[in-house]
Each structure stands twice: as structure tokens, then as C-alpha cells.
Amino acid sequence: MSWQWHNWLGPVSIVLWFLGVLAVAFGRRKLGVGLIFFGTVVTAIFIAGLWIHLERPPLKTMGETRLWYAFLLSLAGVLAYRRWSYLWLLIFSATVSAVFVIINLARPEIHSKTLPPALQSFYFVPHVVLYMLAYSLLAAAAVGAVMRLSSSRDNLSPTGLDNLIQHAIRAGLGLIMLGLITGALWAKEAWGHYWSWDPKETWALVTLAAYLISLHLAADPRKKRSSLAMILLPLGFLFLMITWLGLTYLPTAPTSVHVY
Amino acid sequence: MSSKARRVWSIPWGYRESLVIVLAVAVGGLVAQLLIGPRPGDWPSWPTNLYILAVIVILAAATKLSRWSRFLSFFYSLPLAVALMGAIGFLALVMGLVPQLALGTAPPESLWGRLGLFQVTSSWPFSFLYLLTLVALGATVFRWPRKKWAAFLNHLGLWLLLSAAGLGAGDRERGVMRVREGALEWRAMTSKGVKELDLAIRLDDFILEEYPARLALVDAHSGQALPMEKDSLAFSIDPSLTLSLSPSHLGSSLASGRIGDYFVEVLQFFSKAAPMGEGKFIRAIYQGSVQAALVRAKNSLSGESFEGWLTPGNSTFPPNPLRLGKSNQILAMVRPEPRLFVSKVKIYTKQGQEIESTILVNHPLRAGSWLIYQYDYDTAAGQASSWSGFELTRDPWLDLAYVGFILWGLGCLGLVLRNAKGKSS
Ligand code: HEM
Numbered sequence: 001m002s003w004q005w006h007n008w009l010g011p012v013s014i015v016l017w018f019l020g021v022l023a024v025a026f027g028r029r030k031l032g033v034g035l036i037f038f039g040t041v042v043t044a045i046f047i048a049g050l051w052i053h054l055e056r057p058p059l060k061t062m063g064e065t066r067l068w069y070a071f072l073l074s075l076a077g078v079l080a081y082r083r084w085s086y087l088w089l090l091i092f093s094a095t096v097s098a099v100f101v102i103i104n105l106a107r108p109e110i111h112s113k114t115l116p117p118a119l120q121s122f123y124f125v126p127h128v129v130l131y132m133l134a135y136s137l138l139a140a141a142a143v144g145a146v147m148r149l150s151s152s153r154d155n156l157s158p159t160g161l162d163n164l165i166q167h168a169i170r171a172g173l174g175l176i177m178l179g180l181i182t183g184a185l186w187a188k189e190a191w192g193h194y195w196s197w198d199p200k201e202t203w204a205l206v207t208l209a210a211y212l213i214s215l216h217l218a219a220d221p222r223k224k225r226s227s228l229a230m231i232l233l234p235l236g237f238l239f240l241m242i243t244w245l246g247l248t249y250l251p252t253a254p255t256s257v258h259v260y
Numbered sequence: 261m262s263s264k265a266r267r268v269w270s271i272p273w274g275y276r277e278s279l280v281i282v283l284a285v286a287v288g289g290l291v292a293q294l295l296i297g298p299r300p301g302d303w304p305s306w307p308t309n310l311y312i313l314a315v316i317v318i319l320a321a322a323t324k325l326s327r328w329s330r331f332l333s334f335f336y337s338l339p340l341a342v343a344l345m346g347a348i349g350f351l352a353l354v355m356g357l358v359p360q361l362a363l364g365t366a367p368p369e370s371l372w373g374r375l376g377l378f379q380v381t382s383s384w385p386f387s388f389l390y391l392l393t394l395v396a397l398g399a400t401v402f403r404w405p406r407k408k409w410a411a412f413l414n415h416l417g418l419w420l421l422l423s424a425a426g427l428g429a430g431d432r433e434r435g436v437m438r439v440r441e442g443a444l445e446w447r448a449m450t451s452k453g454v455k456e457l458d459l460a461i462r463l464d465d466f467i468l469e470e471y472p473a474r475l476a477l478v479d480a481h482s483g484q485a486l487p488m489e490k491d492s493l494a495f496s497i498d499p500s501l502t503l504s505l506s507p508s509h510l511g512s513s514l515a516s517g518r519i520g521d522y523f524v525e526v527l528q529f530f531s532k533a534a535p536m537g538e539g540k541f542i543r544a545i546y547q548g549s550v551q552a553a554l555v556r557a558k559n560s561l562s563g564e565s566f567e568g569w570l571t572p573g574n575s576t577f578p579p580n581p582l583r584l585g586k587s588n589q590i591l592a593m594v595r596p597e598p599r600l601f602v603s604k605v606k607i608y609t610k611q612g613q614e615i616e617s618t619i620l621v622n623h624p625l626r627a628g629s630w631l632i633y634q635y636d637y638d639t640a641a642g643q644a645s646s647w648s649g650f651e652l653t654r655d656p657w658l659d660l661a662y663v664g665f666i667l668w669g670l671g672c673l674g675l676v677l678r679n680a681k682g683k684s685s
Pocket of ligand 1: 335344415
């Protein structure tokens with residue numbers, strides 16, 4: 001399944017996600033979740049087909065990682081909806097997934113089969129997949145935090161939303177740190193040291209610091225309702241995006257070995 | 261905060277006190293920086309770093325002693341942890357925005373340069389905060405209740421890792437070595453100049469395998485310098501799927517595709533070839549051979565058709581693009597990307613050990629206390645490179661760092677799995 005297939009399967013996923021969100025909004029829960037899940041499966045099938053066609057994991061170019069992100073985020077949305085019934089989360093995840101597919105449709109990149117030796121490693125797949133999974137959960141946490149901040153602050157009983165946010169940052173942080181650990185072990189194999197203060201690594205640390213502060217603030221009974229802990233979640237997600245996508249535009253970019 | 265105003269500096273200390281203390285430590289670091297200059301790259305090294313670690317462990321363990329515990333409980337308080345992470349996160353943000361200079365290069369003479377803005381990791385404010393973090397993290401590890409094992413493993417693993425990474429930095433050694441084919445080498449280029457090592461490397465063979473080169477349309481005027489940029493093309497065909505599998509045979513086309521206004525067919529392809537005059541190529545397997553393809557390009561607007569042999573060239577043969585009539589575009593083969601490079605080596609250590617093995621990217625070789633990495637080769641010569649470059653690293657603290665990584669990773673797994681099962685903390 002070459003990249004050309006995406007011109008057909010991409011729009012199919014988008015339409016399925018869109019119809020699914022509509023169905024849920026009109027009360028047809030089961031149908032809607034089914035449609036969205038089907039859209040996710042279509043994306044998964046394309047990823048699998050591309051993998052076979054390229055004879056290497058499709059995780060190298062930005063376009064390929066966007067594909068994974070669309071898949072994992074829409075999947076996380078469905079799973080979270082089945083568990084907590086948050087419509088906004090479902091709409092958010094389906095919309096962002098669709099945006100990533102649209103970017104891929106508008107800007108097809110040169111998808112060559114070549115994989116440079118540095119990327120031919122056991123750590124390659126777990127490293128990127130862990131990060132993509134973490135991104136999806138932390139995106140959900142960021143949106144939840146914005147909702148929390150904009151809702152009334154007098155309400156002091158813990159809500160389902162608070163629960164969801166705490167779950168998302170613990171699991172998301174666990175995954176992002178596992179991504180960091182696999183990356184560090186890989187760097188030791190490929191470049192000789194597990195941490196070299198490369199701009200990408202430095203920004204990963206900035207991101208980690210933001211989330212760790214939020215987690216530890218929330219763990220303090222005296223600061224249970226800290227709005228700083230909430231503000232740090234969208235901020236942390238911004239740092240995450242800079243680490244992932246924005247590095248190329250920073251003054252420190254020329255010194256990074258991660259900018260392709 | 262609570263409605264009753266709490267007196268600042270009354271024990272236990274909270275967020276305000278933690279912030280003040282962390283800032284004071286940072287300012288103390290700045291003063292030290294101005295007085296004695298940056299922290300030398302090899303300080304602390306063995307055994308000083310061991311003494312420092314011992315002091316940290318004693319401080320962390322002392323939080324268990326009842327006589328001092330009321331005061332020392334500050335070290336494992338959440339406010340201090342938050343303030344420290346804020347400070348370190350801020351310094352990381354600075355490093356992420358201000359390009360950092362390699363250690364060993366002299367910073368600019370300006371005030372910012374002297375304060376360590378361009379070499380944050382070897383500045384005293386960073387070092388002091390790092391040490392305080394080790395104490396705080398250690399104290400948290402020592403007092404941790406058994407039940408929260410995911411958090412415990414996170415703290416313990418990170419503590420071991422940060423100790424090994426930070427305190428061990430002064431003991432780490434790194435060198436780069438170039439070895440010619442057939443030659444024996446034991447001197448490496450280090451940050452302190454050329455150094456003789458306690459091992460020698462003999463390079464028996466260097467092997468480079470390339471991906472099939474890609475075809476591209478190139479502007480004949482701006483793209484004069486061949487090989488061209490990877491991105492100077494609108495589209496490219498990747499003939500590898502059919503070409504690398506099937507032996508080339510004349511007649512039918514092996515791969516085809518559209519590049520710009522041209523429909524391009526690959527009629528013949530050799531991964532190892534040599535020119536035989538009149539612009540033709542034959543299969544030739546030897547060092548210094550080059551990729552070559554016979555290509556036909558048909559302009560879909562004018563119907564004009566062009567045919568000829570293409571090669572990306574190497575250090576022996578010049579590149580050979582295909583002229584497309586009078587248009588200012590040419591069809592060219594882009595320099596191929598390496599798929600694999602391997603060095604066959606024999607290692608001799610001072611202890612009399614002899615190791616015969618291969619070294620390739622992502623697969624370093626352990627020899628004595630050294631790890632040997634495939635580093636570079638003569639990229640201009642490509643397959644014909646007559647030497648191979650190795651990077652050598654030695655880190656006595658590496659095993660401790662790995663233990664830290666594993667425990668930390670288990671803690672992370674705990675965070676993920678506990679949440680997957682839906683248990684709240
Ligand atoms: C990998 C990074 C870290 C992770 C994942 C992590 C995780 C956690 C977790 C999950 C808790 C327990 C929250 C709760 O359920 O009550 C916690 C508490 C705490 N952490 Fe961390 N932590 C990390 C780094 C640090 C660092 C660097 C410090 C110190 C500088 C620190 C100091 C503390 C302290 C003092 C507590 C509170 C203990 C208590 O009062 O019960 N942590 N941390």
C-alpha cells in the first residue's frame with residue numbers, strides 16, 4: 001500500500017470521524033462510537049499497509065509520525081469516551097486526528113524507503129510509539145485543564161473531570177518518560193552517550209519539568225485546587241509541540257542532530 | 261492557601277521559603293561563578309565525586325534521625341521539590357533558547373558570558389541546584405512509605421541515574437580515532453589533544469552498502485554542483501523495490517514514474533557498475549564501482565523522448581546526468597544514501613586480550629573498559645573509503661546509570677499500568 005492510497009483512505013477516515021461525532025451529538029452513542037472506531041481502523045490498516053510496502057516501520061518522516069498521531073489520538077478518544085462519556089474529548093480527538101490527516105493530504109512529502117543506519121535500531125519503534133501515545137494522553141489532559149480552569153472555581157468536590165486529568169497526566173507522564181528512557185538508551189548505542197544536551201533533549205527536559213511540577217503540586221493536599229497545576233498542563237503541551245515540531249525554528253536548531 | 265496567615269520561616273517550610281532558598285542557592289552560584297569562573301569540565305572526578313555522593317547519602321539518610329527530622333523534613337517536602345524543578349526547568353528553557361557552546365571553548369568576554377549563559381551545564385548555579393536536587397531526591401527515597409511503589413521506583417531510579425550522570429561526568433572519557441585499512445592505531449583525538457590508549461585497533465575491512473540512488477529533475481543552471489540537494493526536486497521515483505530484487509534485463513522497464521513533465525522509465529540498473537566508453541556502463545563488482553541506470557524520459561507536453569545512462573558519480577567517476585534537449589532542466593541521479601557501513605576489526609588490549617569482530621552503527625563493541633563506535637568514513641569516496649573512523653567512550657558510572665534507567669522505567673510502567681486499571685492514587 002503506497003502513499004498514494006492515502007488520497008483515498010485519508011478522506012474515508014475523516015468522513016467516518018465526522019459522521020461519528022454527528023451521530024453521538026444526536027444521541028446515537030453506539031453508532032457514533034462505532035463509526036469513529038471504524039475511521040481509526042481504516043487509518044491503522046493504511047499504516048500497516050505502508051509498513052509492508054516500505055519494508056521498514058513508517059516512523060521516519062514527519063508525515064509518517066502524523067499518521068500515527070491521528071491513529072493513536074482517535075483511538076484514545078474512543079476509549080476515554082467509553083469510560084468517562086466525555087463528548088468534548090471525543091470531538092477534540094476526532095478533530096485533531098482529522099487535521100493531521102488533512103495536513104498529510106495537503107503536504108505529501110517524499111516518502112522514500114531509505115532508512116539511515118542511525119535509525120536502524122531495536123529502539124526505533126518503541127521510542128516513537130511511546131511518544132505518540134503520550135502526546136495523545138497529554139493533549140487530553142491539556143484540554144481537560146482548560147475546561148477545568150474555565151469552569152466555576154467554587155465547586156470544591158472532586159469531579160470526574162479532575163479524575164480524568166490526574167489519570168491522563170500520570171499515564172501520559174509515565175509514557176513520555178518511557179519514551180525518554182528508550183531514547184536515552186538508544187542514544188548510548190548510536191551516539192556514545194545517553195544524554196548530550198542536544199536542543200531536542202533540552203526541550204524534552206523543559207517539558208518534563210512542567211509536567212512534574214504539575215504532578216507534584218496536585219499531590220500536595222494543601223494545593224489540591226492549585227490553578228498553577230492546571231495552567232502548567234496546556235503550557236507543558238506547548239513545550240511538547242515545540243520539542244516535536246517547532247525545534248526547526250529556534251535559534252538553537254543548527255546545533256541539533258535531530259532536525260532532519 | 262489557608263485563611264489563617266502563617267508566619268514565614270515557621271517550620272515546616274512551605275512554598276515561599278522553598279522559593280527563597282532555591283533562589284538563594286542560585287544567586288550563591290552566580291557569585292561563585294563571578295569569583296572563580298566556571299566549573300572545570302573534569303571536576304568532580306574520582307574520588308572527589310565519591311566523597312560528594314557519600315555526603316549526599318548521609319544527608320538524605322539523616323532525615324530519618326528523629327533529633328534533626330523536624331528541620332531536615334524540608335528536604336523531602338513537596339514545596340522544595342516543586343521549587344527545584346521550577347529552577348532546573350527554567351535553566352533548561354534558557355539552554356533551549358540560547359545556543360550553547362561546546363565545553364572547552366572560551367565563552368565571550370561579556371557579563372553574560374562570564375555568568376555562564378552560554379555554558380549553563382558547567383556553571384555553578386546549575387551545579388549547586390543539581391546537588392540540592394540530589395539531596396532532596398535522596399531524602400524522598402529514604403522516607404518513602406512502601407505502598408506507593410511506583411513513585412518510590414521513580415524517585416530511586418532517577419536518583420541513581422542523576423548521581424551517575426552528574427557526578428560521573430568528570431570521569432567520562434571520549435576519543436575519536438581514524439584507522440586506515442590494514443593499519444594498526446592506538447592514538448585517539450580527545451578534548452585534551454592526542455592520547456595513547458590502552459588498546460589498539462586494526463582495520464581489516466571497511467564495507468559500505470548504499471540504497472539505490474533516486475532520480476531527480478534538476479535546474480541546469482542553479483544546480484551546477486553535483487551531487488545536488490536532496491530537496492531540489494519536485495518528485496522522485498524510488499526504483500529500489502523492483503530494482504534491488506530482480507536482476508536487470510533489457511526490454512521491459514524496471515520502474516517507471518512521473519517526474520515533473522516527464523514520464524520516466526528505468527530500463528536497466530546496476531548497483532555496481534563501471535563506464536565503458538561512449539556513455540555506456542557495464543556491471544562491475546569492485547571497490548570504487550558506481551551505481552548506474554539506463555533511463556528513458558518522455559516529455560508529456562512536447563512528446564520528445566530522451567534516453568541515456570545516468571550515474572550519481574563518486575570520487576573516481578564524474579556524475580553523468582541526462583540532458584533533456586534545450587530545456588534548462590536535466591535528469592540526474594542523486595548521490596545514494598548509505599544503507600549500512602561496517603568495519604571489520606581486530607582489537608588488541610594491553611592485558612593481552614585479542615578480539616576479532618565487526619562494528620557498525622547502533623552496535624558498539626565492548627573491549628576492556630571501552631565502548632567502540634562506528635563513527636564516520638571518507639564520505640567523498642563512499643564505497644572506496646580507505647579509512648574508518650571510530651569513537652571510543654569510557655564511563656565507569658555507566659552500570660549505575662543503567663540500574664537507574666531500569667528502576668525508573670519500572671516506576672513509569674507502574675504509573676501507566678495503575679492508571680490503565682483505573683485505580684486512583
Ligand atoms: C521522574 C520524576 C518524578 C516522578 C515521576 C515523580 C513522581 C511522584 C509521585 C507519583 C509522587 C506521589 C504523589 C502522590 O501520589 O501522593 C511524588 C511525590 C513526591 N516527589 Fe516526586 N517524582 C519525580 C521526581 C521528583 C524529584 C526530582 C523530586 C525532588 C527534587 C521529587 C520529590 C517528591 C516529593 C518530596 C514527594 C512527596 C512525598 C510525600 O510527601 O509523600 N520527585 N513524586
